[in-house]
Amino acid sequence: MYVKAVKPFSDRHWSQAETLAPADARRVQDEALREQIAYLAARSAFYRAKFAEHGVDPTAIRTVEDLDGLPFTEKHELRDSLVSSPPLGAHVAAADQEIVQIQASSGTTGSPSYVGLTASDITTWCEMGARALYANGFRPGDRLLHAFGMSKGFVGGLPLVQLAQYMGIVDIPIGAEAGVERLLRVQADQRPGLVAGTPYFLTYLAEKAPTVVGREARDLGVRAVSVGGEPGGGLTSVRENLESLWGATVREMLGGTDIGCLYWGECEAVDGMHFLSPDLMVAELIDPVTGARVEPVAGAEGELVYTALRRQASPLLRFRTRDHVVVTGTDCACGRTGFTLRCVGRTDDMLIVRGINLFPSAVKDLVLQLRPEVTGELRIIAEFAGHVTQKPLPLVVEHAADLDPARHDEVRRRVEDQIKSALNVRTVVELVPEGALDRPDHVKVALVQRHREGTPR
Template sequence: MTTEEIVAQQPYSASWWNAIEGATDDDRAAIQSRRLREQIEYLATHSAFYRRKLAAAGVDPAAVRTAADLADLPFTEKQELRDSLKAAPPLGEHVAAADDRIVQIQASSGTTGSPSYVGLTRGDVTTWCELGARALYANGFRPGDRLLHGFGMSKGFVGGIPVVQILQYMGIVDIPIGAEAGADRLLRVQADQRPNALIGTPYFLTHLAEQAPSIVGAEAKDLGVRTISVGGEPGGGLPVVRDRLAGLWGASVREMLGGTDIACTYWGECEVGDGMHFHSPDLMVAELIDPDSGQVLDPVEGTTGELVYTALRREASPLLRFRTRDHVVVTGTDCACGRTGYKIRCVGRTDDMLIVRGINLFPSAVKELVAELAPAATGEMRIRVDFEGHTTQKPLAVVVEHAADLDPDGQTALKEAVETRIRSALNVKAVVELVPDGTLKRPDHVKVALIERV
């Protein structure tokens, strides 16, 4: 979809982009079930991949009447999509729209091999824009804002062109510099243009702010940013990470969540700041499951699980019960902002979880504990893994950066503090190696993994 074909929309109210965000349980269920039936019928007509998949599971598409019926359907796994793409390039056996209807193709990072490719029709682009507008409006972005684009703009990632399209749909001016341009370019554009909004990954935007005095001779908080939206990696919901980012920029910081396969972004945090809302029951079904058993979980406060999505208005690359491997915790089931449904924080990907002597551990939990020890620690850390898979009986090997001016006694105290905190909070023994400030790679347009395999 070209720039000229993206027509800016208007928000429903000063607080919500779309009225559906405050729908009652009954209204949400009714529209979701109706659109699910329409989507299942579309799959049965246009997708040989899903016809075979449902037939193999003994599922009659006509029997799927409500969102609750999804629990009887098989999951779609990421490996199935990879196999489908390999079997029938360029968009796989699961493509469900004719070539002449596809106007855009996005790509995943391809960290385990070739990227996954996702096709979009004009209708799909509009759906992605609507999904993203609801999330970013909750984050505090408003029509008429001017925004500095701090996600990567290259390689077909959804943080690039699709975010530009969402912002244009919202009536926001995007300055698409991109993270790969580097801190110098981004900060000079910020100083020159003074956009009031900023988007990117939390750790890269923190790094950007830290470089502002040396690059443009001013503190980041004096460069005019009012609102920041962060995503692309866990961390934006951690109080210590958020507070530092907000303090450096002098701006509000809110989190959002999405993914290449299903859409660009579709969870967004409001001004209350205690979790991300799911804004689009009319466009997607979001299920919470036990990652081990696959059983659907009731999303009550404190529940942890894996998110599974079914697209309801998807044409080119539809997905039915797609397992994201995003591991989340439910932070609440109501909100002062008036939006209905439950809220979440993402704590990591199920695939990133380590099992240390029988204890499940996410790298983001270790990151939080280390970041809370500033200024003795810079906040940069890595978990070094010297074993195959995700399970070990060894103590956890953690590399932690210490402040440049920390004396030997302070370093000893820091090492002991990190090991004690990990043992106390996570019930895991850790062996900590301290390294000087600047040793570990800082984030840029490529997210830095907290796990290093050696």
């Protein structure tokens, strides 16, 4: 579905909404929220039942502050809704003839979620995504090598094509499934100035450029790289490595299937991703244990919760994402007024090791700092039920191909000491040869595994 291009608001901002004063942004949100709640009450069987179950009077929800205390929408509720009321669940709020597109989640935490879109919803997704990519440095007239997965209905596929068209960007929709050789040959032939994909796959792609096309990735004409889809792009070690490999700026973006394709984007200050769409969604920060709202001030951390605004087909109210984030600031020299954050992982991926909360991305960052003795590839082997263990954490780490075997014990101890010093978590490291662990492609490789690669499940 081709989407007609829209022009940016200014040289620095895609939309005026990005620069609204907080009081003005809140007024816009409150008005849109009242309209969305009335729409849910009139057209969503799922939310009518939820309101009745929890004694919620939808007409009493007048402002964003009134959301506090309302029930959350959980992922398992959406899955149950899809099963009980196929094909799009009881939470679909548009007629069949109004729905023009259906997207699917990756299904990495269970069965895929299916999300219906009307023509208006597609425009809303494109508008949110355009703000994120514009902050990342993408501009109308640019050409983009599409290195996210294009298959299975993922939002990194067709929706990214649509929002690129909306921005006036020429998307080259090769997709990660085409493989490293195909992507690099297209990059060498077409020399698009933009590349988008997951951070670890784009690292691997760049590392393979000399072998595949006989040139370093930095010599292939890329100006700006946008990364997302997994935590890591905000880690200094990952970013600096990517910038060195590609000879380009590297900025993060964040999104998800249930609310939109992309809706957080990092600007030239590279100090976290901005909240960019107060007119199209509400973003709350909550304590993942108590559910209490957390004020998004610098240093605060918690889980993101979203409420869609101006959404027709599959609108959600207080949807728990399980994305665990840290707020990096509340103002920025770029003029955008939305707070900024880094995503450090998912609350359902967090491990608790002898009472210490541990996000896999933090371990990855520490191991990357020990290159070149190690490649940076690792797996945390969680051979225990649930997320809690009292034992040292088994860790499989790749050593560099040219590492002298006489130094293996030394490097293994360095990894263990680095993690113990920084995170106060004891690990038991096993070194394996370079190339022993699967590399990321269009399917994200989980850092935490319940079994060792190459062993029966």
